[in-house]
Amino acid sequence: MGIKHLDPNELERWERIDGIIYDMSPAPSSGHQRLSRQLTIAIGSYLNGQPCELFYAPFDVYLTADDQGDYVQPDVAVICDPSMIRDNGCYGPPDWVLEILSPSTGVKDKTTKLRAYKFAGVREYWIIDPVHQFVEVHDLKNNVFPTVYGKDETVTVGIFRDLQINLQDIFD
Numbered sequence: 001m002g003i004k005h006l007d008p009n010e011l012e013r014w015e016r017i018d019g020i021i022y023d024m025s026p027a028p029s030s031g032h033q034r035l036s037r038q039l040t041i042a043i044g045s046y047l048n049g050q051p052c053e054l055f056y057a058p059f060d061v062y063l064t065a066d067d068q069g070d071y072v073q074p075d076v077a078v079i080c081d082p083s084m085i086r087d088n089g090c091y092g093p094p095d096w097v098l099e100i101l102s103p104s105t106g107v108k109d110k111t112t113k114l115r116a117y118k119f120a121g122v123r124e125y126w127i128i129d130p131v132h133q134f135v136e137v138h139d140l141k142n143n144v145f146p147t148v149y150g151k152d153e154t155v156t157v158g159i160f161r162d163l164q165i166n167l168q169d170i171f172d
Helices: 030-047 106-110 112-120 167-171
Strands: 014-017 018-025 053-056 077-078 089-091 096-100 124-129 132-141 144-150 154-156 164-166
Touching: 030 077, 030 096, 030 112, 030 167, 053 154, 106 112, 112 124, 164 167
Parallel strands: 096 124
Antiparallel strands: 014 018, 053 077, 077 096, 124 132, 132 144, 154 164
16 A cells, blocks of 8 residues: 555645645644643743744744745744744744644654754754653754653753753643
């Protein structure tokens, strides 16, 4: 059986990575949304008054800065270059991307999207596992082996050394 090619015109939410269309349904669970909200509050509070902006899904990110290249909808994205932000999304790689694993997207988030973000120039990438309650932090800018933090730990954000996120606050 061959690969089924999806038509984005037939999908409500989708992503395109390396020319392949990925269906983004079903919608995230309530637990996924709660976790996204907690992260958005923690990061958004820190960014208040900073030059960087936080955006959360659904938000269009054109990683290659054009409409024909890789197109994703990360759960949370922090963008520090205001020239990349347009009315219909971000054109270029965000500085920091956070993806919350779900059963339908987990493998893609840990493989295909990780490669796409690294290649595009995302500086920091977090993979958050809500079931096992850990965060895998990838320093893509410095090509450092990922660090994994459990729910009782505090993470210092690599691109904002004075921002610390207590994971117990996020997962509870």
